Structure formats: structure tokens, C-alpha cells
Amino acid sequence: MRAIPVANSFEGPVYFEETVSSTMDVSRRLAAAGAPHGTVIVAGFQEAGRGRTAGRPWLGDAGLGLFFTLLLRCGSFASIPAALALKAGLAVSLAVEDFAPPLAGLVRIKWPNDVLVLLPGGGRKIAGILCESDGSDVFVGIGVNTGQAAFPPGLERKATSLNLALAELGPGEADGDGAGPAVSGPGGDPRFALLELILNRLRRELDEDPPGASESRAAGPLWRERLEERLYMKGRRVRFIAGEADSGRPVEGLLRGVGPGGELVILPGDGGRERSFVTGELDLYG
Numbered sequence: 001m002r003a004i005p006v007a008n009s010f011e012g013p014v015y016f017e018e019t020v021s022s023t024m025d026v027s028r029r030l031a032a033a034g035a036p037h038g039t040v041i042v043a044g045f046q047e048a049g050r051g052r053t054a055g056r057p058w059l060g061d062a063g064l065g066l067f068f069t070l071l072l073r074c075g076s077f078a079s080i081p082a083a084l085a086l087k088a089g090l091a092v093s094l095a096v097e098d099f100a101p102p103l104a105g106l107v108r109i110k111w112p113n114d115v116l117v118l119l120p121g122g123g124r125k126i127a128g129i130l131c132e133s134d135g136s137d138v139f140v141g142i143g144v145n146t147g148q149a150a151f152p153p154g155l156e157r158k159a160t161s162l163n164l165a166l167a168e169l170g171p172g173e174a175d176g177d178g179a180g181p182a183v184s185g186p187g188g189d190p191r192f193a194l195l196e197l198i199l200n201r202l203r204r205e206l207d208e209d210p211p212g213a214s215e216s217r218a219a220g221p222l223w224r225e226r227l228e229e230r231l232y233m234k235g236r237r238v239r240f241i242a243g244e245a246d247s248g249r250p251v252e253g254l255l256r257g258v259g260p261g262g263e264l265v266i267l268p269g270d271g272g273r274e275r276s277f278v279t280g281e282l283d284l285y286g
Contacts, residue, residue: 001026004042007196009203010070012038014195021048023069024132027139030071037073042066042195046143064147064161066191070199072138080138081206083223083262085113088129088140090227091202096126096144098201099194100162102169108232110282111264115144116232117165122284123232124160142198146191158284228257232282239283240266250283251275 006014020043093107106118116123130141145161253268263276
């Protein structure tokens with residue numbers, strides 16, 4: 001593991017290791033060893049990257065994605081930012097558009113922890129977020145598909161990468177020339193440039209809406225408003241699987257938005273009252 005010269009808005013060290021079990025595992029070991037707030041571990045490849053639910057690992061090709069975990073020393077459970085995974089998704093979506101301007105206006109957040117790009121045929125996942133906590137420390141894991149040229153059978157219509165999305169849009173199909181990002185990071189690696197952008201965006205999101213902040217602010221839109229501007233399927237009829245993944249409890253109705261704590265709000269199609277959900281997922285391919 002070596003330190004890399006990445007500008008970190010959280011003011012912690014940034015480490016890189018070519019192959020790890022998962023950046024979450026390494027971040028937890030660093031935390032146990034006394035690593036400071038804001039420490040980041042980046043990997044070229046994860047042998048056992050974790051998804052939000054058991055049995056759904058994060059898949060990524062070696063050297064073709066950005067995989068990292070950020071350590072936040074919050075001090076107490078009450079100090080952990082509300083809706084952290086959604087705020088991280090907002091930061092990632094904004095950073096992706098900063099990094100690849102042709103994608104501006106096409107990046108969406110799929111509740112609760114995915115980032116999609118709108119392409120012909122529908123939205124396709126380009127990034128995922130996983131937040132874990134031990135009660136005072138929080139580990140924010142983020143994976144972004146950057147250079148993948150292909151995905152395993154069954155994922156082609158569900159996932160994409162920055163390179164594939166830019167190539168599919170092509171010249172004239174987006175707000176740009178379709179040539180792809182011209183930004184390079186430390187050592188000429190564009191993944192590190194994207195990392196800097198994500199960290200900067202996430203720090204800004206957390207600074208603007210710290211724990212306990214008022215729900216009323218004249219200075220500008222709150223995080224919920226900023227997020228709902230790019231919330232995937234907002235205002236449309238959806239099929240939602242409530243509870244744990246694969247629970248088999250579908251709810252159909254109008255996706256209204258998110259609540260103060262990041263819960264998903266749906267108006268059922270049977271004309272009943274709005275319902276809020278803290279676990280579950282949209283069924284996009286059922």
C-alpha cells in the first residue's frame with residue numbers, strides 16, 4: 001500500500017493498493033490502527049467487493065474502475081449524516097458530470113444507492129455506493145465503472161461505464177463532442193482525477209447540510225431538492241419491492257420523492273395514503 005498525491009477535501013491521506021479483498025475491509029483495518037478522519041483507500045481491483053445485499057457482489061475489471069472507501073470519524077451515532085448514501089450518490093452524479101461534460105443532464109440517482117446514466121433503452125448503472133458503520137465511524141464505499149468495454153451476460157442492459165456511455169452517445173448526442181473526458185489525474189490516471197472530484201463534491205454536500213441543520217434555508221435548495229432534481233423515476237409509476245431484497249412484497253404507485261431522512265415516498269396506486277420506505281428497491285427489470 002502506498003500513498004498517492006490525490007487532493008482530498010477531507011484532508012486525510014489517500015492510499016492505493018493494486019489488489020485487495022475489498023476496500024471496505026482495508027478501511028476497517030486502517031480505522032482499527034488509528035487512521036485519521038478522511039483516510040481513503042483506493043484499489044485497482046477488488047477480489048470480493050461487496051454490494052448492498054448478500055449475494056450481489058460488486059463486479060469490476062482490474063484497472064478499469066474506480067473503487068475506494070472513505071473513512072469518516074463521526075464520533076457518535078447522532079453525528080452520522082442523515083441519508084449519507086443518497087448524499088454520496090448526489091456527489092458522485094455531480095462529479096461524473098464534472099468529469100465527463102457530455103453526460104451533463106443524463107446522470108440520475110436510483111434510490112437508495114445507485115447512480116445511472118440515461119441512454120437509449122433506459123437507465124444503466126454506472127456507480128454504486130455502500131455505507132457501513134460501527135456506531136461512530138462510517139465507511140463510505142464507492143465504485144464507478146470507468147473503462148470497462150463489456151459486461152457479463154445479463155448485465156449488458158443494466159450497467160455501463162463512462163467509456164461505453166460516451167461512445168454510445170457519440171458526437172452530437174450530448175452536450176459536448178462525445179470525445180470523452182480530457183482530465184487526467186496524478187500519474188496521468190483519470191480515475192484519480194475523478195476521485196478528487198467525488199471527494200470535493202461529497203465534502204460540499206456534507207458541509208452544506210450538516211447533522212441537525214434546519215429544513216428551511218434561504219441560501220439555496222436543500223439536499224433533498226438537489227437530489228430530487230435527478231431522482232430516477234420521480235413522478236412516474238413504479239413497482240417497488242419493499243423490505244429486504246427479494247422479499248417479494250411489491251408496492252405499485254407514483255414515486256413522489258424522498259423524505260427528510262432519505263426514505264422513499266410512494267403514493268400507492270390504490271388511492272391510499274403516501275407510504276415511506278427505508279429499505280427495498282425499485283423493480284426495473286421484473
